[in-house]
Amino acid sequence: MSYQIELRHIKYFLAVAxxxxxxxxxxxxxxxxxxxSRQIKQMEDDLGVVLFERHNRKVxxxxxxxxxxxxxxxxxxxxxxxFYHAKLLNNGKKGGLRxxxxxxxxQDIIPNxxxxxxxxxxxxxxxxxxxxxxxxxxxxxxxxxxxxxxRLDRVxxxxxxxxxLKEPFCLVLPYSHSLNKExxxxxxxxxxxxxxxxxxxxxxxxxxxxxQIFDDSGFSPIVSHNTIHASSIYxxxxxxxxxxxxxxxxxxxxxxxxxxxxxxxIKQRTTLSMVWNTQNRNPVLKGVFDxxxxxxx
Amino acid sequence: MSYQIELRHIKYFLAVAxxxxxxxxxxxxxxxxxxxSRQIKQMEDDLGVVLFERHNRKVxxxxxxxxxxxxxxxxxxxxxxxFYHAKLLNNGKKGGLRxxxxxxxxQDIIPNxxxxxxxxxxxxxxxxxxxxxxxxxxxxxxxxxxxxxxRLDRVxxxxxxxxxLKEPFCLVLPYSHSLNKExxxxxxxxxxxxxxxxxxxxxxxxxxxxxQIFDDSGFSPIVSHNTIHASSIYxxxxxxxxxxxxxxxxxxxxxxxxxxxxxxxIKQRTTLSMVWNTQNRNPVLKGVFDxxxxxxx
DNA sequence: CTATTTGATAACTCATAGTTATTATTTATT
DNA sequence: AATAAATAATAACTATGAGTTATCAAATAG
Numbered sequence: 001m002s003y004q005i006e007l008r009h010i011k012y013f014l015a016v017a018x019x020x021x022x023x024x025x026x027x028x029x030x031x032x033x034x035x036x037s038r039q040i041k042q043m044e045d046d047l048g049v050v051l052f053e054r055h056n057r058k059v060x061x062x063x064x065x066x067x068x069x070x071x072x073x074x075x076x077x078x079x080x081x082x083f084y085h086a087k088l089l090n091n092g093k094k095g096g097l098r099x100x101x102x103x104x105x106x107q108d109i110i111p112n113x114x115x116x117x118x119x120x121x122x123x124x125x126x127x128x129x130x131x132x133x134x135x136x137x138x139x140x141x142x143x144x145x146x147x148x149x150x151r152l153d154r155v156x157x158x159x160x161x162x163x164x165l166k167e168p169f170c171l172v173l174p175y176s177h178s179l180n181k182e183x184x185x186x187x188x189x190x191x192x193x194x195x196x197x198x199x200x201x202x203x204x205x206x207x208x209x210x211x212q213i214f215d216d217s218g219f220s221p222i223v224s225h226n227t228i229h230a231s232s233i234y235x236x237x238x239x240x241x242x243x244x245x246x247x248x249x250x251x252x253x254x255x256x257x258x259x260x261x262x263x264x265x266i267k268q269r270t271t272l273s274m275v276w277n278t279q280n281r282n283p284v285l286k287g288v289f290d291x292x293x294x295x296x297x
Numbered sequence: 298m299s300y301q302i303e304l305r306h307i308k309y310f311l312a313v314a315x316x317x318x319x320x321x322x323x324x325x326x327x328x329x330x331x332x333x334s335r336q337i338k339q340m341e342d343d344l345g346v347v348l349f350e351r352h353n354r355k356v357x358x359x360x361x362x363x364x365x366x367x368x369x370x371x372x373x374x375x376x377x378x379x380f381y382h383a384k385l386l387n388n389g390k391k392g393g394l395r396x397x398x399x400x401x402x403x404q405d406i407i408p409n410x411x412x413x414x415x416x417x418x419x420x421x422x423x424x425x426x427x428x429x430x431x432x433x434x435x436x437x438x439x440x441x442x443x444x445x446x447x448r449l450d451r452v453x454x455x456x457x458x459x460x461x462l463k464e465p466f467c468l469v470l471p472y473s474h475s476l477n478k479e480x481x482x483x484x485x486x487x488x489x490x491x492x493x494x495x496x497x498x499x500x501x502x503x504x505x506x507x508x509q510i511f512d513d514s515g516f517s518p519i520v521s522h523n524t525i526h527a528s529s530i531y532x533x534x535x536x537x538x539x540x541x542x543x544x545x546x547x548x549x550x551x552x553x554x555x556x557x558x559x560x561x562x563i564k565q566r567t568t569l570s571m572v573w574n575t576q577n578r579n580p581v582l583k584g585v586f587d588x589x590x591x592x593x594x
Numbered sequence: 595c596t597a598t599t600t601g602a603t604a605a606c607t608c609a610t611a612g613t614t615a616t617t618a619t620t621t622a623t624t
Numbered sequence: 625a626a627t628a629a630a631t632a633a634t635a636a637c638t639a640t641g642a643g644t645t646a647t648c649a650a651a652t653a654g
Binding site for chain 1: 611612615621
């Protein structure tokens with residue numbers, strides 16, 4: 001109870017902490033510089049803590065100030081989420097959910113999952129966003145995302161990860177390619193072909209898994225192109241820039257320019273996993289991933 | 298950024314949510330009832346959320362209101378902790394730590410641990426409190442405690458638990474008792490003796506472990522008294538109310554009125570564990586239990 | 595049917611957030 | 625060295641709105 005510090009002080013403090021410049025911070029806040037200075041001063045007095053060292057044309061955060069910058073940023077974000085959810089609850093909704101997913105999950109996994117879910121829980125608002133693996137991790141850590149769907153094996157310890165789908169790989173060949181389901185026996189037959197693969201930075205663990213396939217086949221592929229979209233892979237394959245390997249769920253049945261051969265005899269599987277922040281207090285989160293884990297089991 | 302809701306609103310809201318009575322809440326806040334009513338109204342308008350249903354002489358929380366009560370309570374507590382730690386940082390301290398422990402850990406474990414720690418980290422402020430197992434769990438969950446030392450095997454999933462000391466049990470007998478280290482072979486020899494034991498509500502898992510000892514010895518003890526303090530056990534034993542079993546660390550070497558026989562041949566061990574809340578953001582917490590786990594290993 | 599308990603409304607006041615004008619100090623620029 | 629520019633703090637003013645008192649409306653209890 002103790003303090004008469006208000007959210008205003010906290011917001012002002014964070015603004016100054018951000019660009020370490022009173023006048024510019026004041027501008028961004030649409031108030032005058034002296035007004036801002038006084039509020040900061042007041043916060044320092046109330047708290048009994050010096051927040052900034054003001055000297056020689058530069059302002060820097062004290063140790064306590066830096067600590068407060070980090071903690072209060074989080075706290076404020078938390079508040080906003082709380083208010084957002086309260087609003088949804090007020091409107092008879094159960095809550096909102098921000099979902100991220102790698103493009104390769106949108107082909108058919110995510111849509112099916114969500115359709116089923118929405119039928120049972122029409123009162124949860126979804127916000128869907130395609131993002132790469134690392135952006136998802138980042139946003140999960142900063143509480144800007146509730147659930148991510150990634151192709152990663154490991155995530156930072158603040159996050160929890162649960163595999164929801166293991167799938168085999170498929171070979172992608174130009175439609176006119178000499179190999180077909182019957183004549184294809186081993187990857188060795190493609191020893192000389194250039195390969196078009198997902199960019200390693202898309203997911204190192206995914207990339208390493210693909211490389212293991214080549215290792216097991218006893219050769220290193222000639223990698224001619226890296227991309228991050230399945231559709232560009234197919235375009236390149238179609239125009240004979242090379243051949244490729246993709247997760248089975250990315251198979252595009254409508255594409256008549258390329259053909260797919262499932263590598264079911266190969267032991268490697270790629271895993272689509274669900275990730276979330278264990279500290280996330282989103283009220284619908286628990287129910288939702290209970291559901292998803294139930295469906296995917 | 299959006300809202301012009303202030304901490305004042307939140308504090309007022311929580312006050313009303315607490316006793317569901319505007320006039321009484323206003324009194325507790327030392328403001329007038331109309332003032333409070335207006336602030337709550339304003340919060341509802343700003344938020345676009347109805348917080349209370351006011352009718353027939355009673356005020357009740359809406360769904361959204363109840364959600365906000367829970368979340369905002371936490372959030373406010375969080376803020377207070379943050380300010381508290383900032384103050385410590387400002388004074389050149391690294392932080393503060395609130396420790397709880399069951400009495401039976403104070404005999405020699407906790408003091409030694411803390412003395413060693415204080416030598417290396419004089420800049421951490423301690424706050425020590427003897428509490429029973431369940432009170433510690435409760436306070437850890439509500440963020441009123443940073444680390445607990447308990448004799449429990451399991452804790453709620455929000456908490457993490459790490460055993461730091463396993464120790465055998467000791468028999469406690471009056472000094473003049475006919476049994477001694479040499480003549481004692483088995484608990485069976487005390488089949489007819491009344492036992493003075495720790496109250497089961499002190500810790501069911503501790504109690505069950507003691508009961509297992511009797512099970513393994515093939516008899517059920519006659520339990521004559523329950524207490525929660527080792528010293529009262531010793532007093533009762535001294536005056537021939539019965540005999541007892543206690544963890545080895547509770548042995549009081551200065552007590553000449555009773556004698557202790559270590560039950561090292563018995564497989565049961567009692568475990569003193571450290572517990573903390575994984576969500577606790579106390580900045581010194583991590584360093585501290587790294588230290589404690591290091592020492593106790 | 596009166597008395598009492600409740601929260602909302604209305605009108606007032608005073609504390610203070612935010613304003614403009616200015617100063618002190620340090621650092622570029624000539 | 626002298627001047628100009630940049631910065632945050634200080635001082636004095638103003639106007640918004642938090643908190644006040646007085647009152648009302650509704651709903652119960654005796």
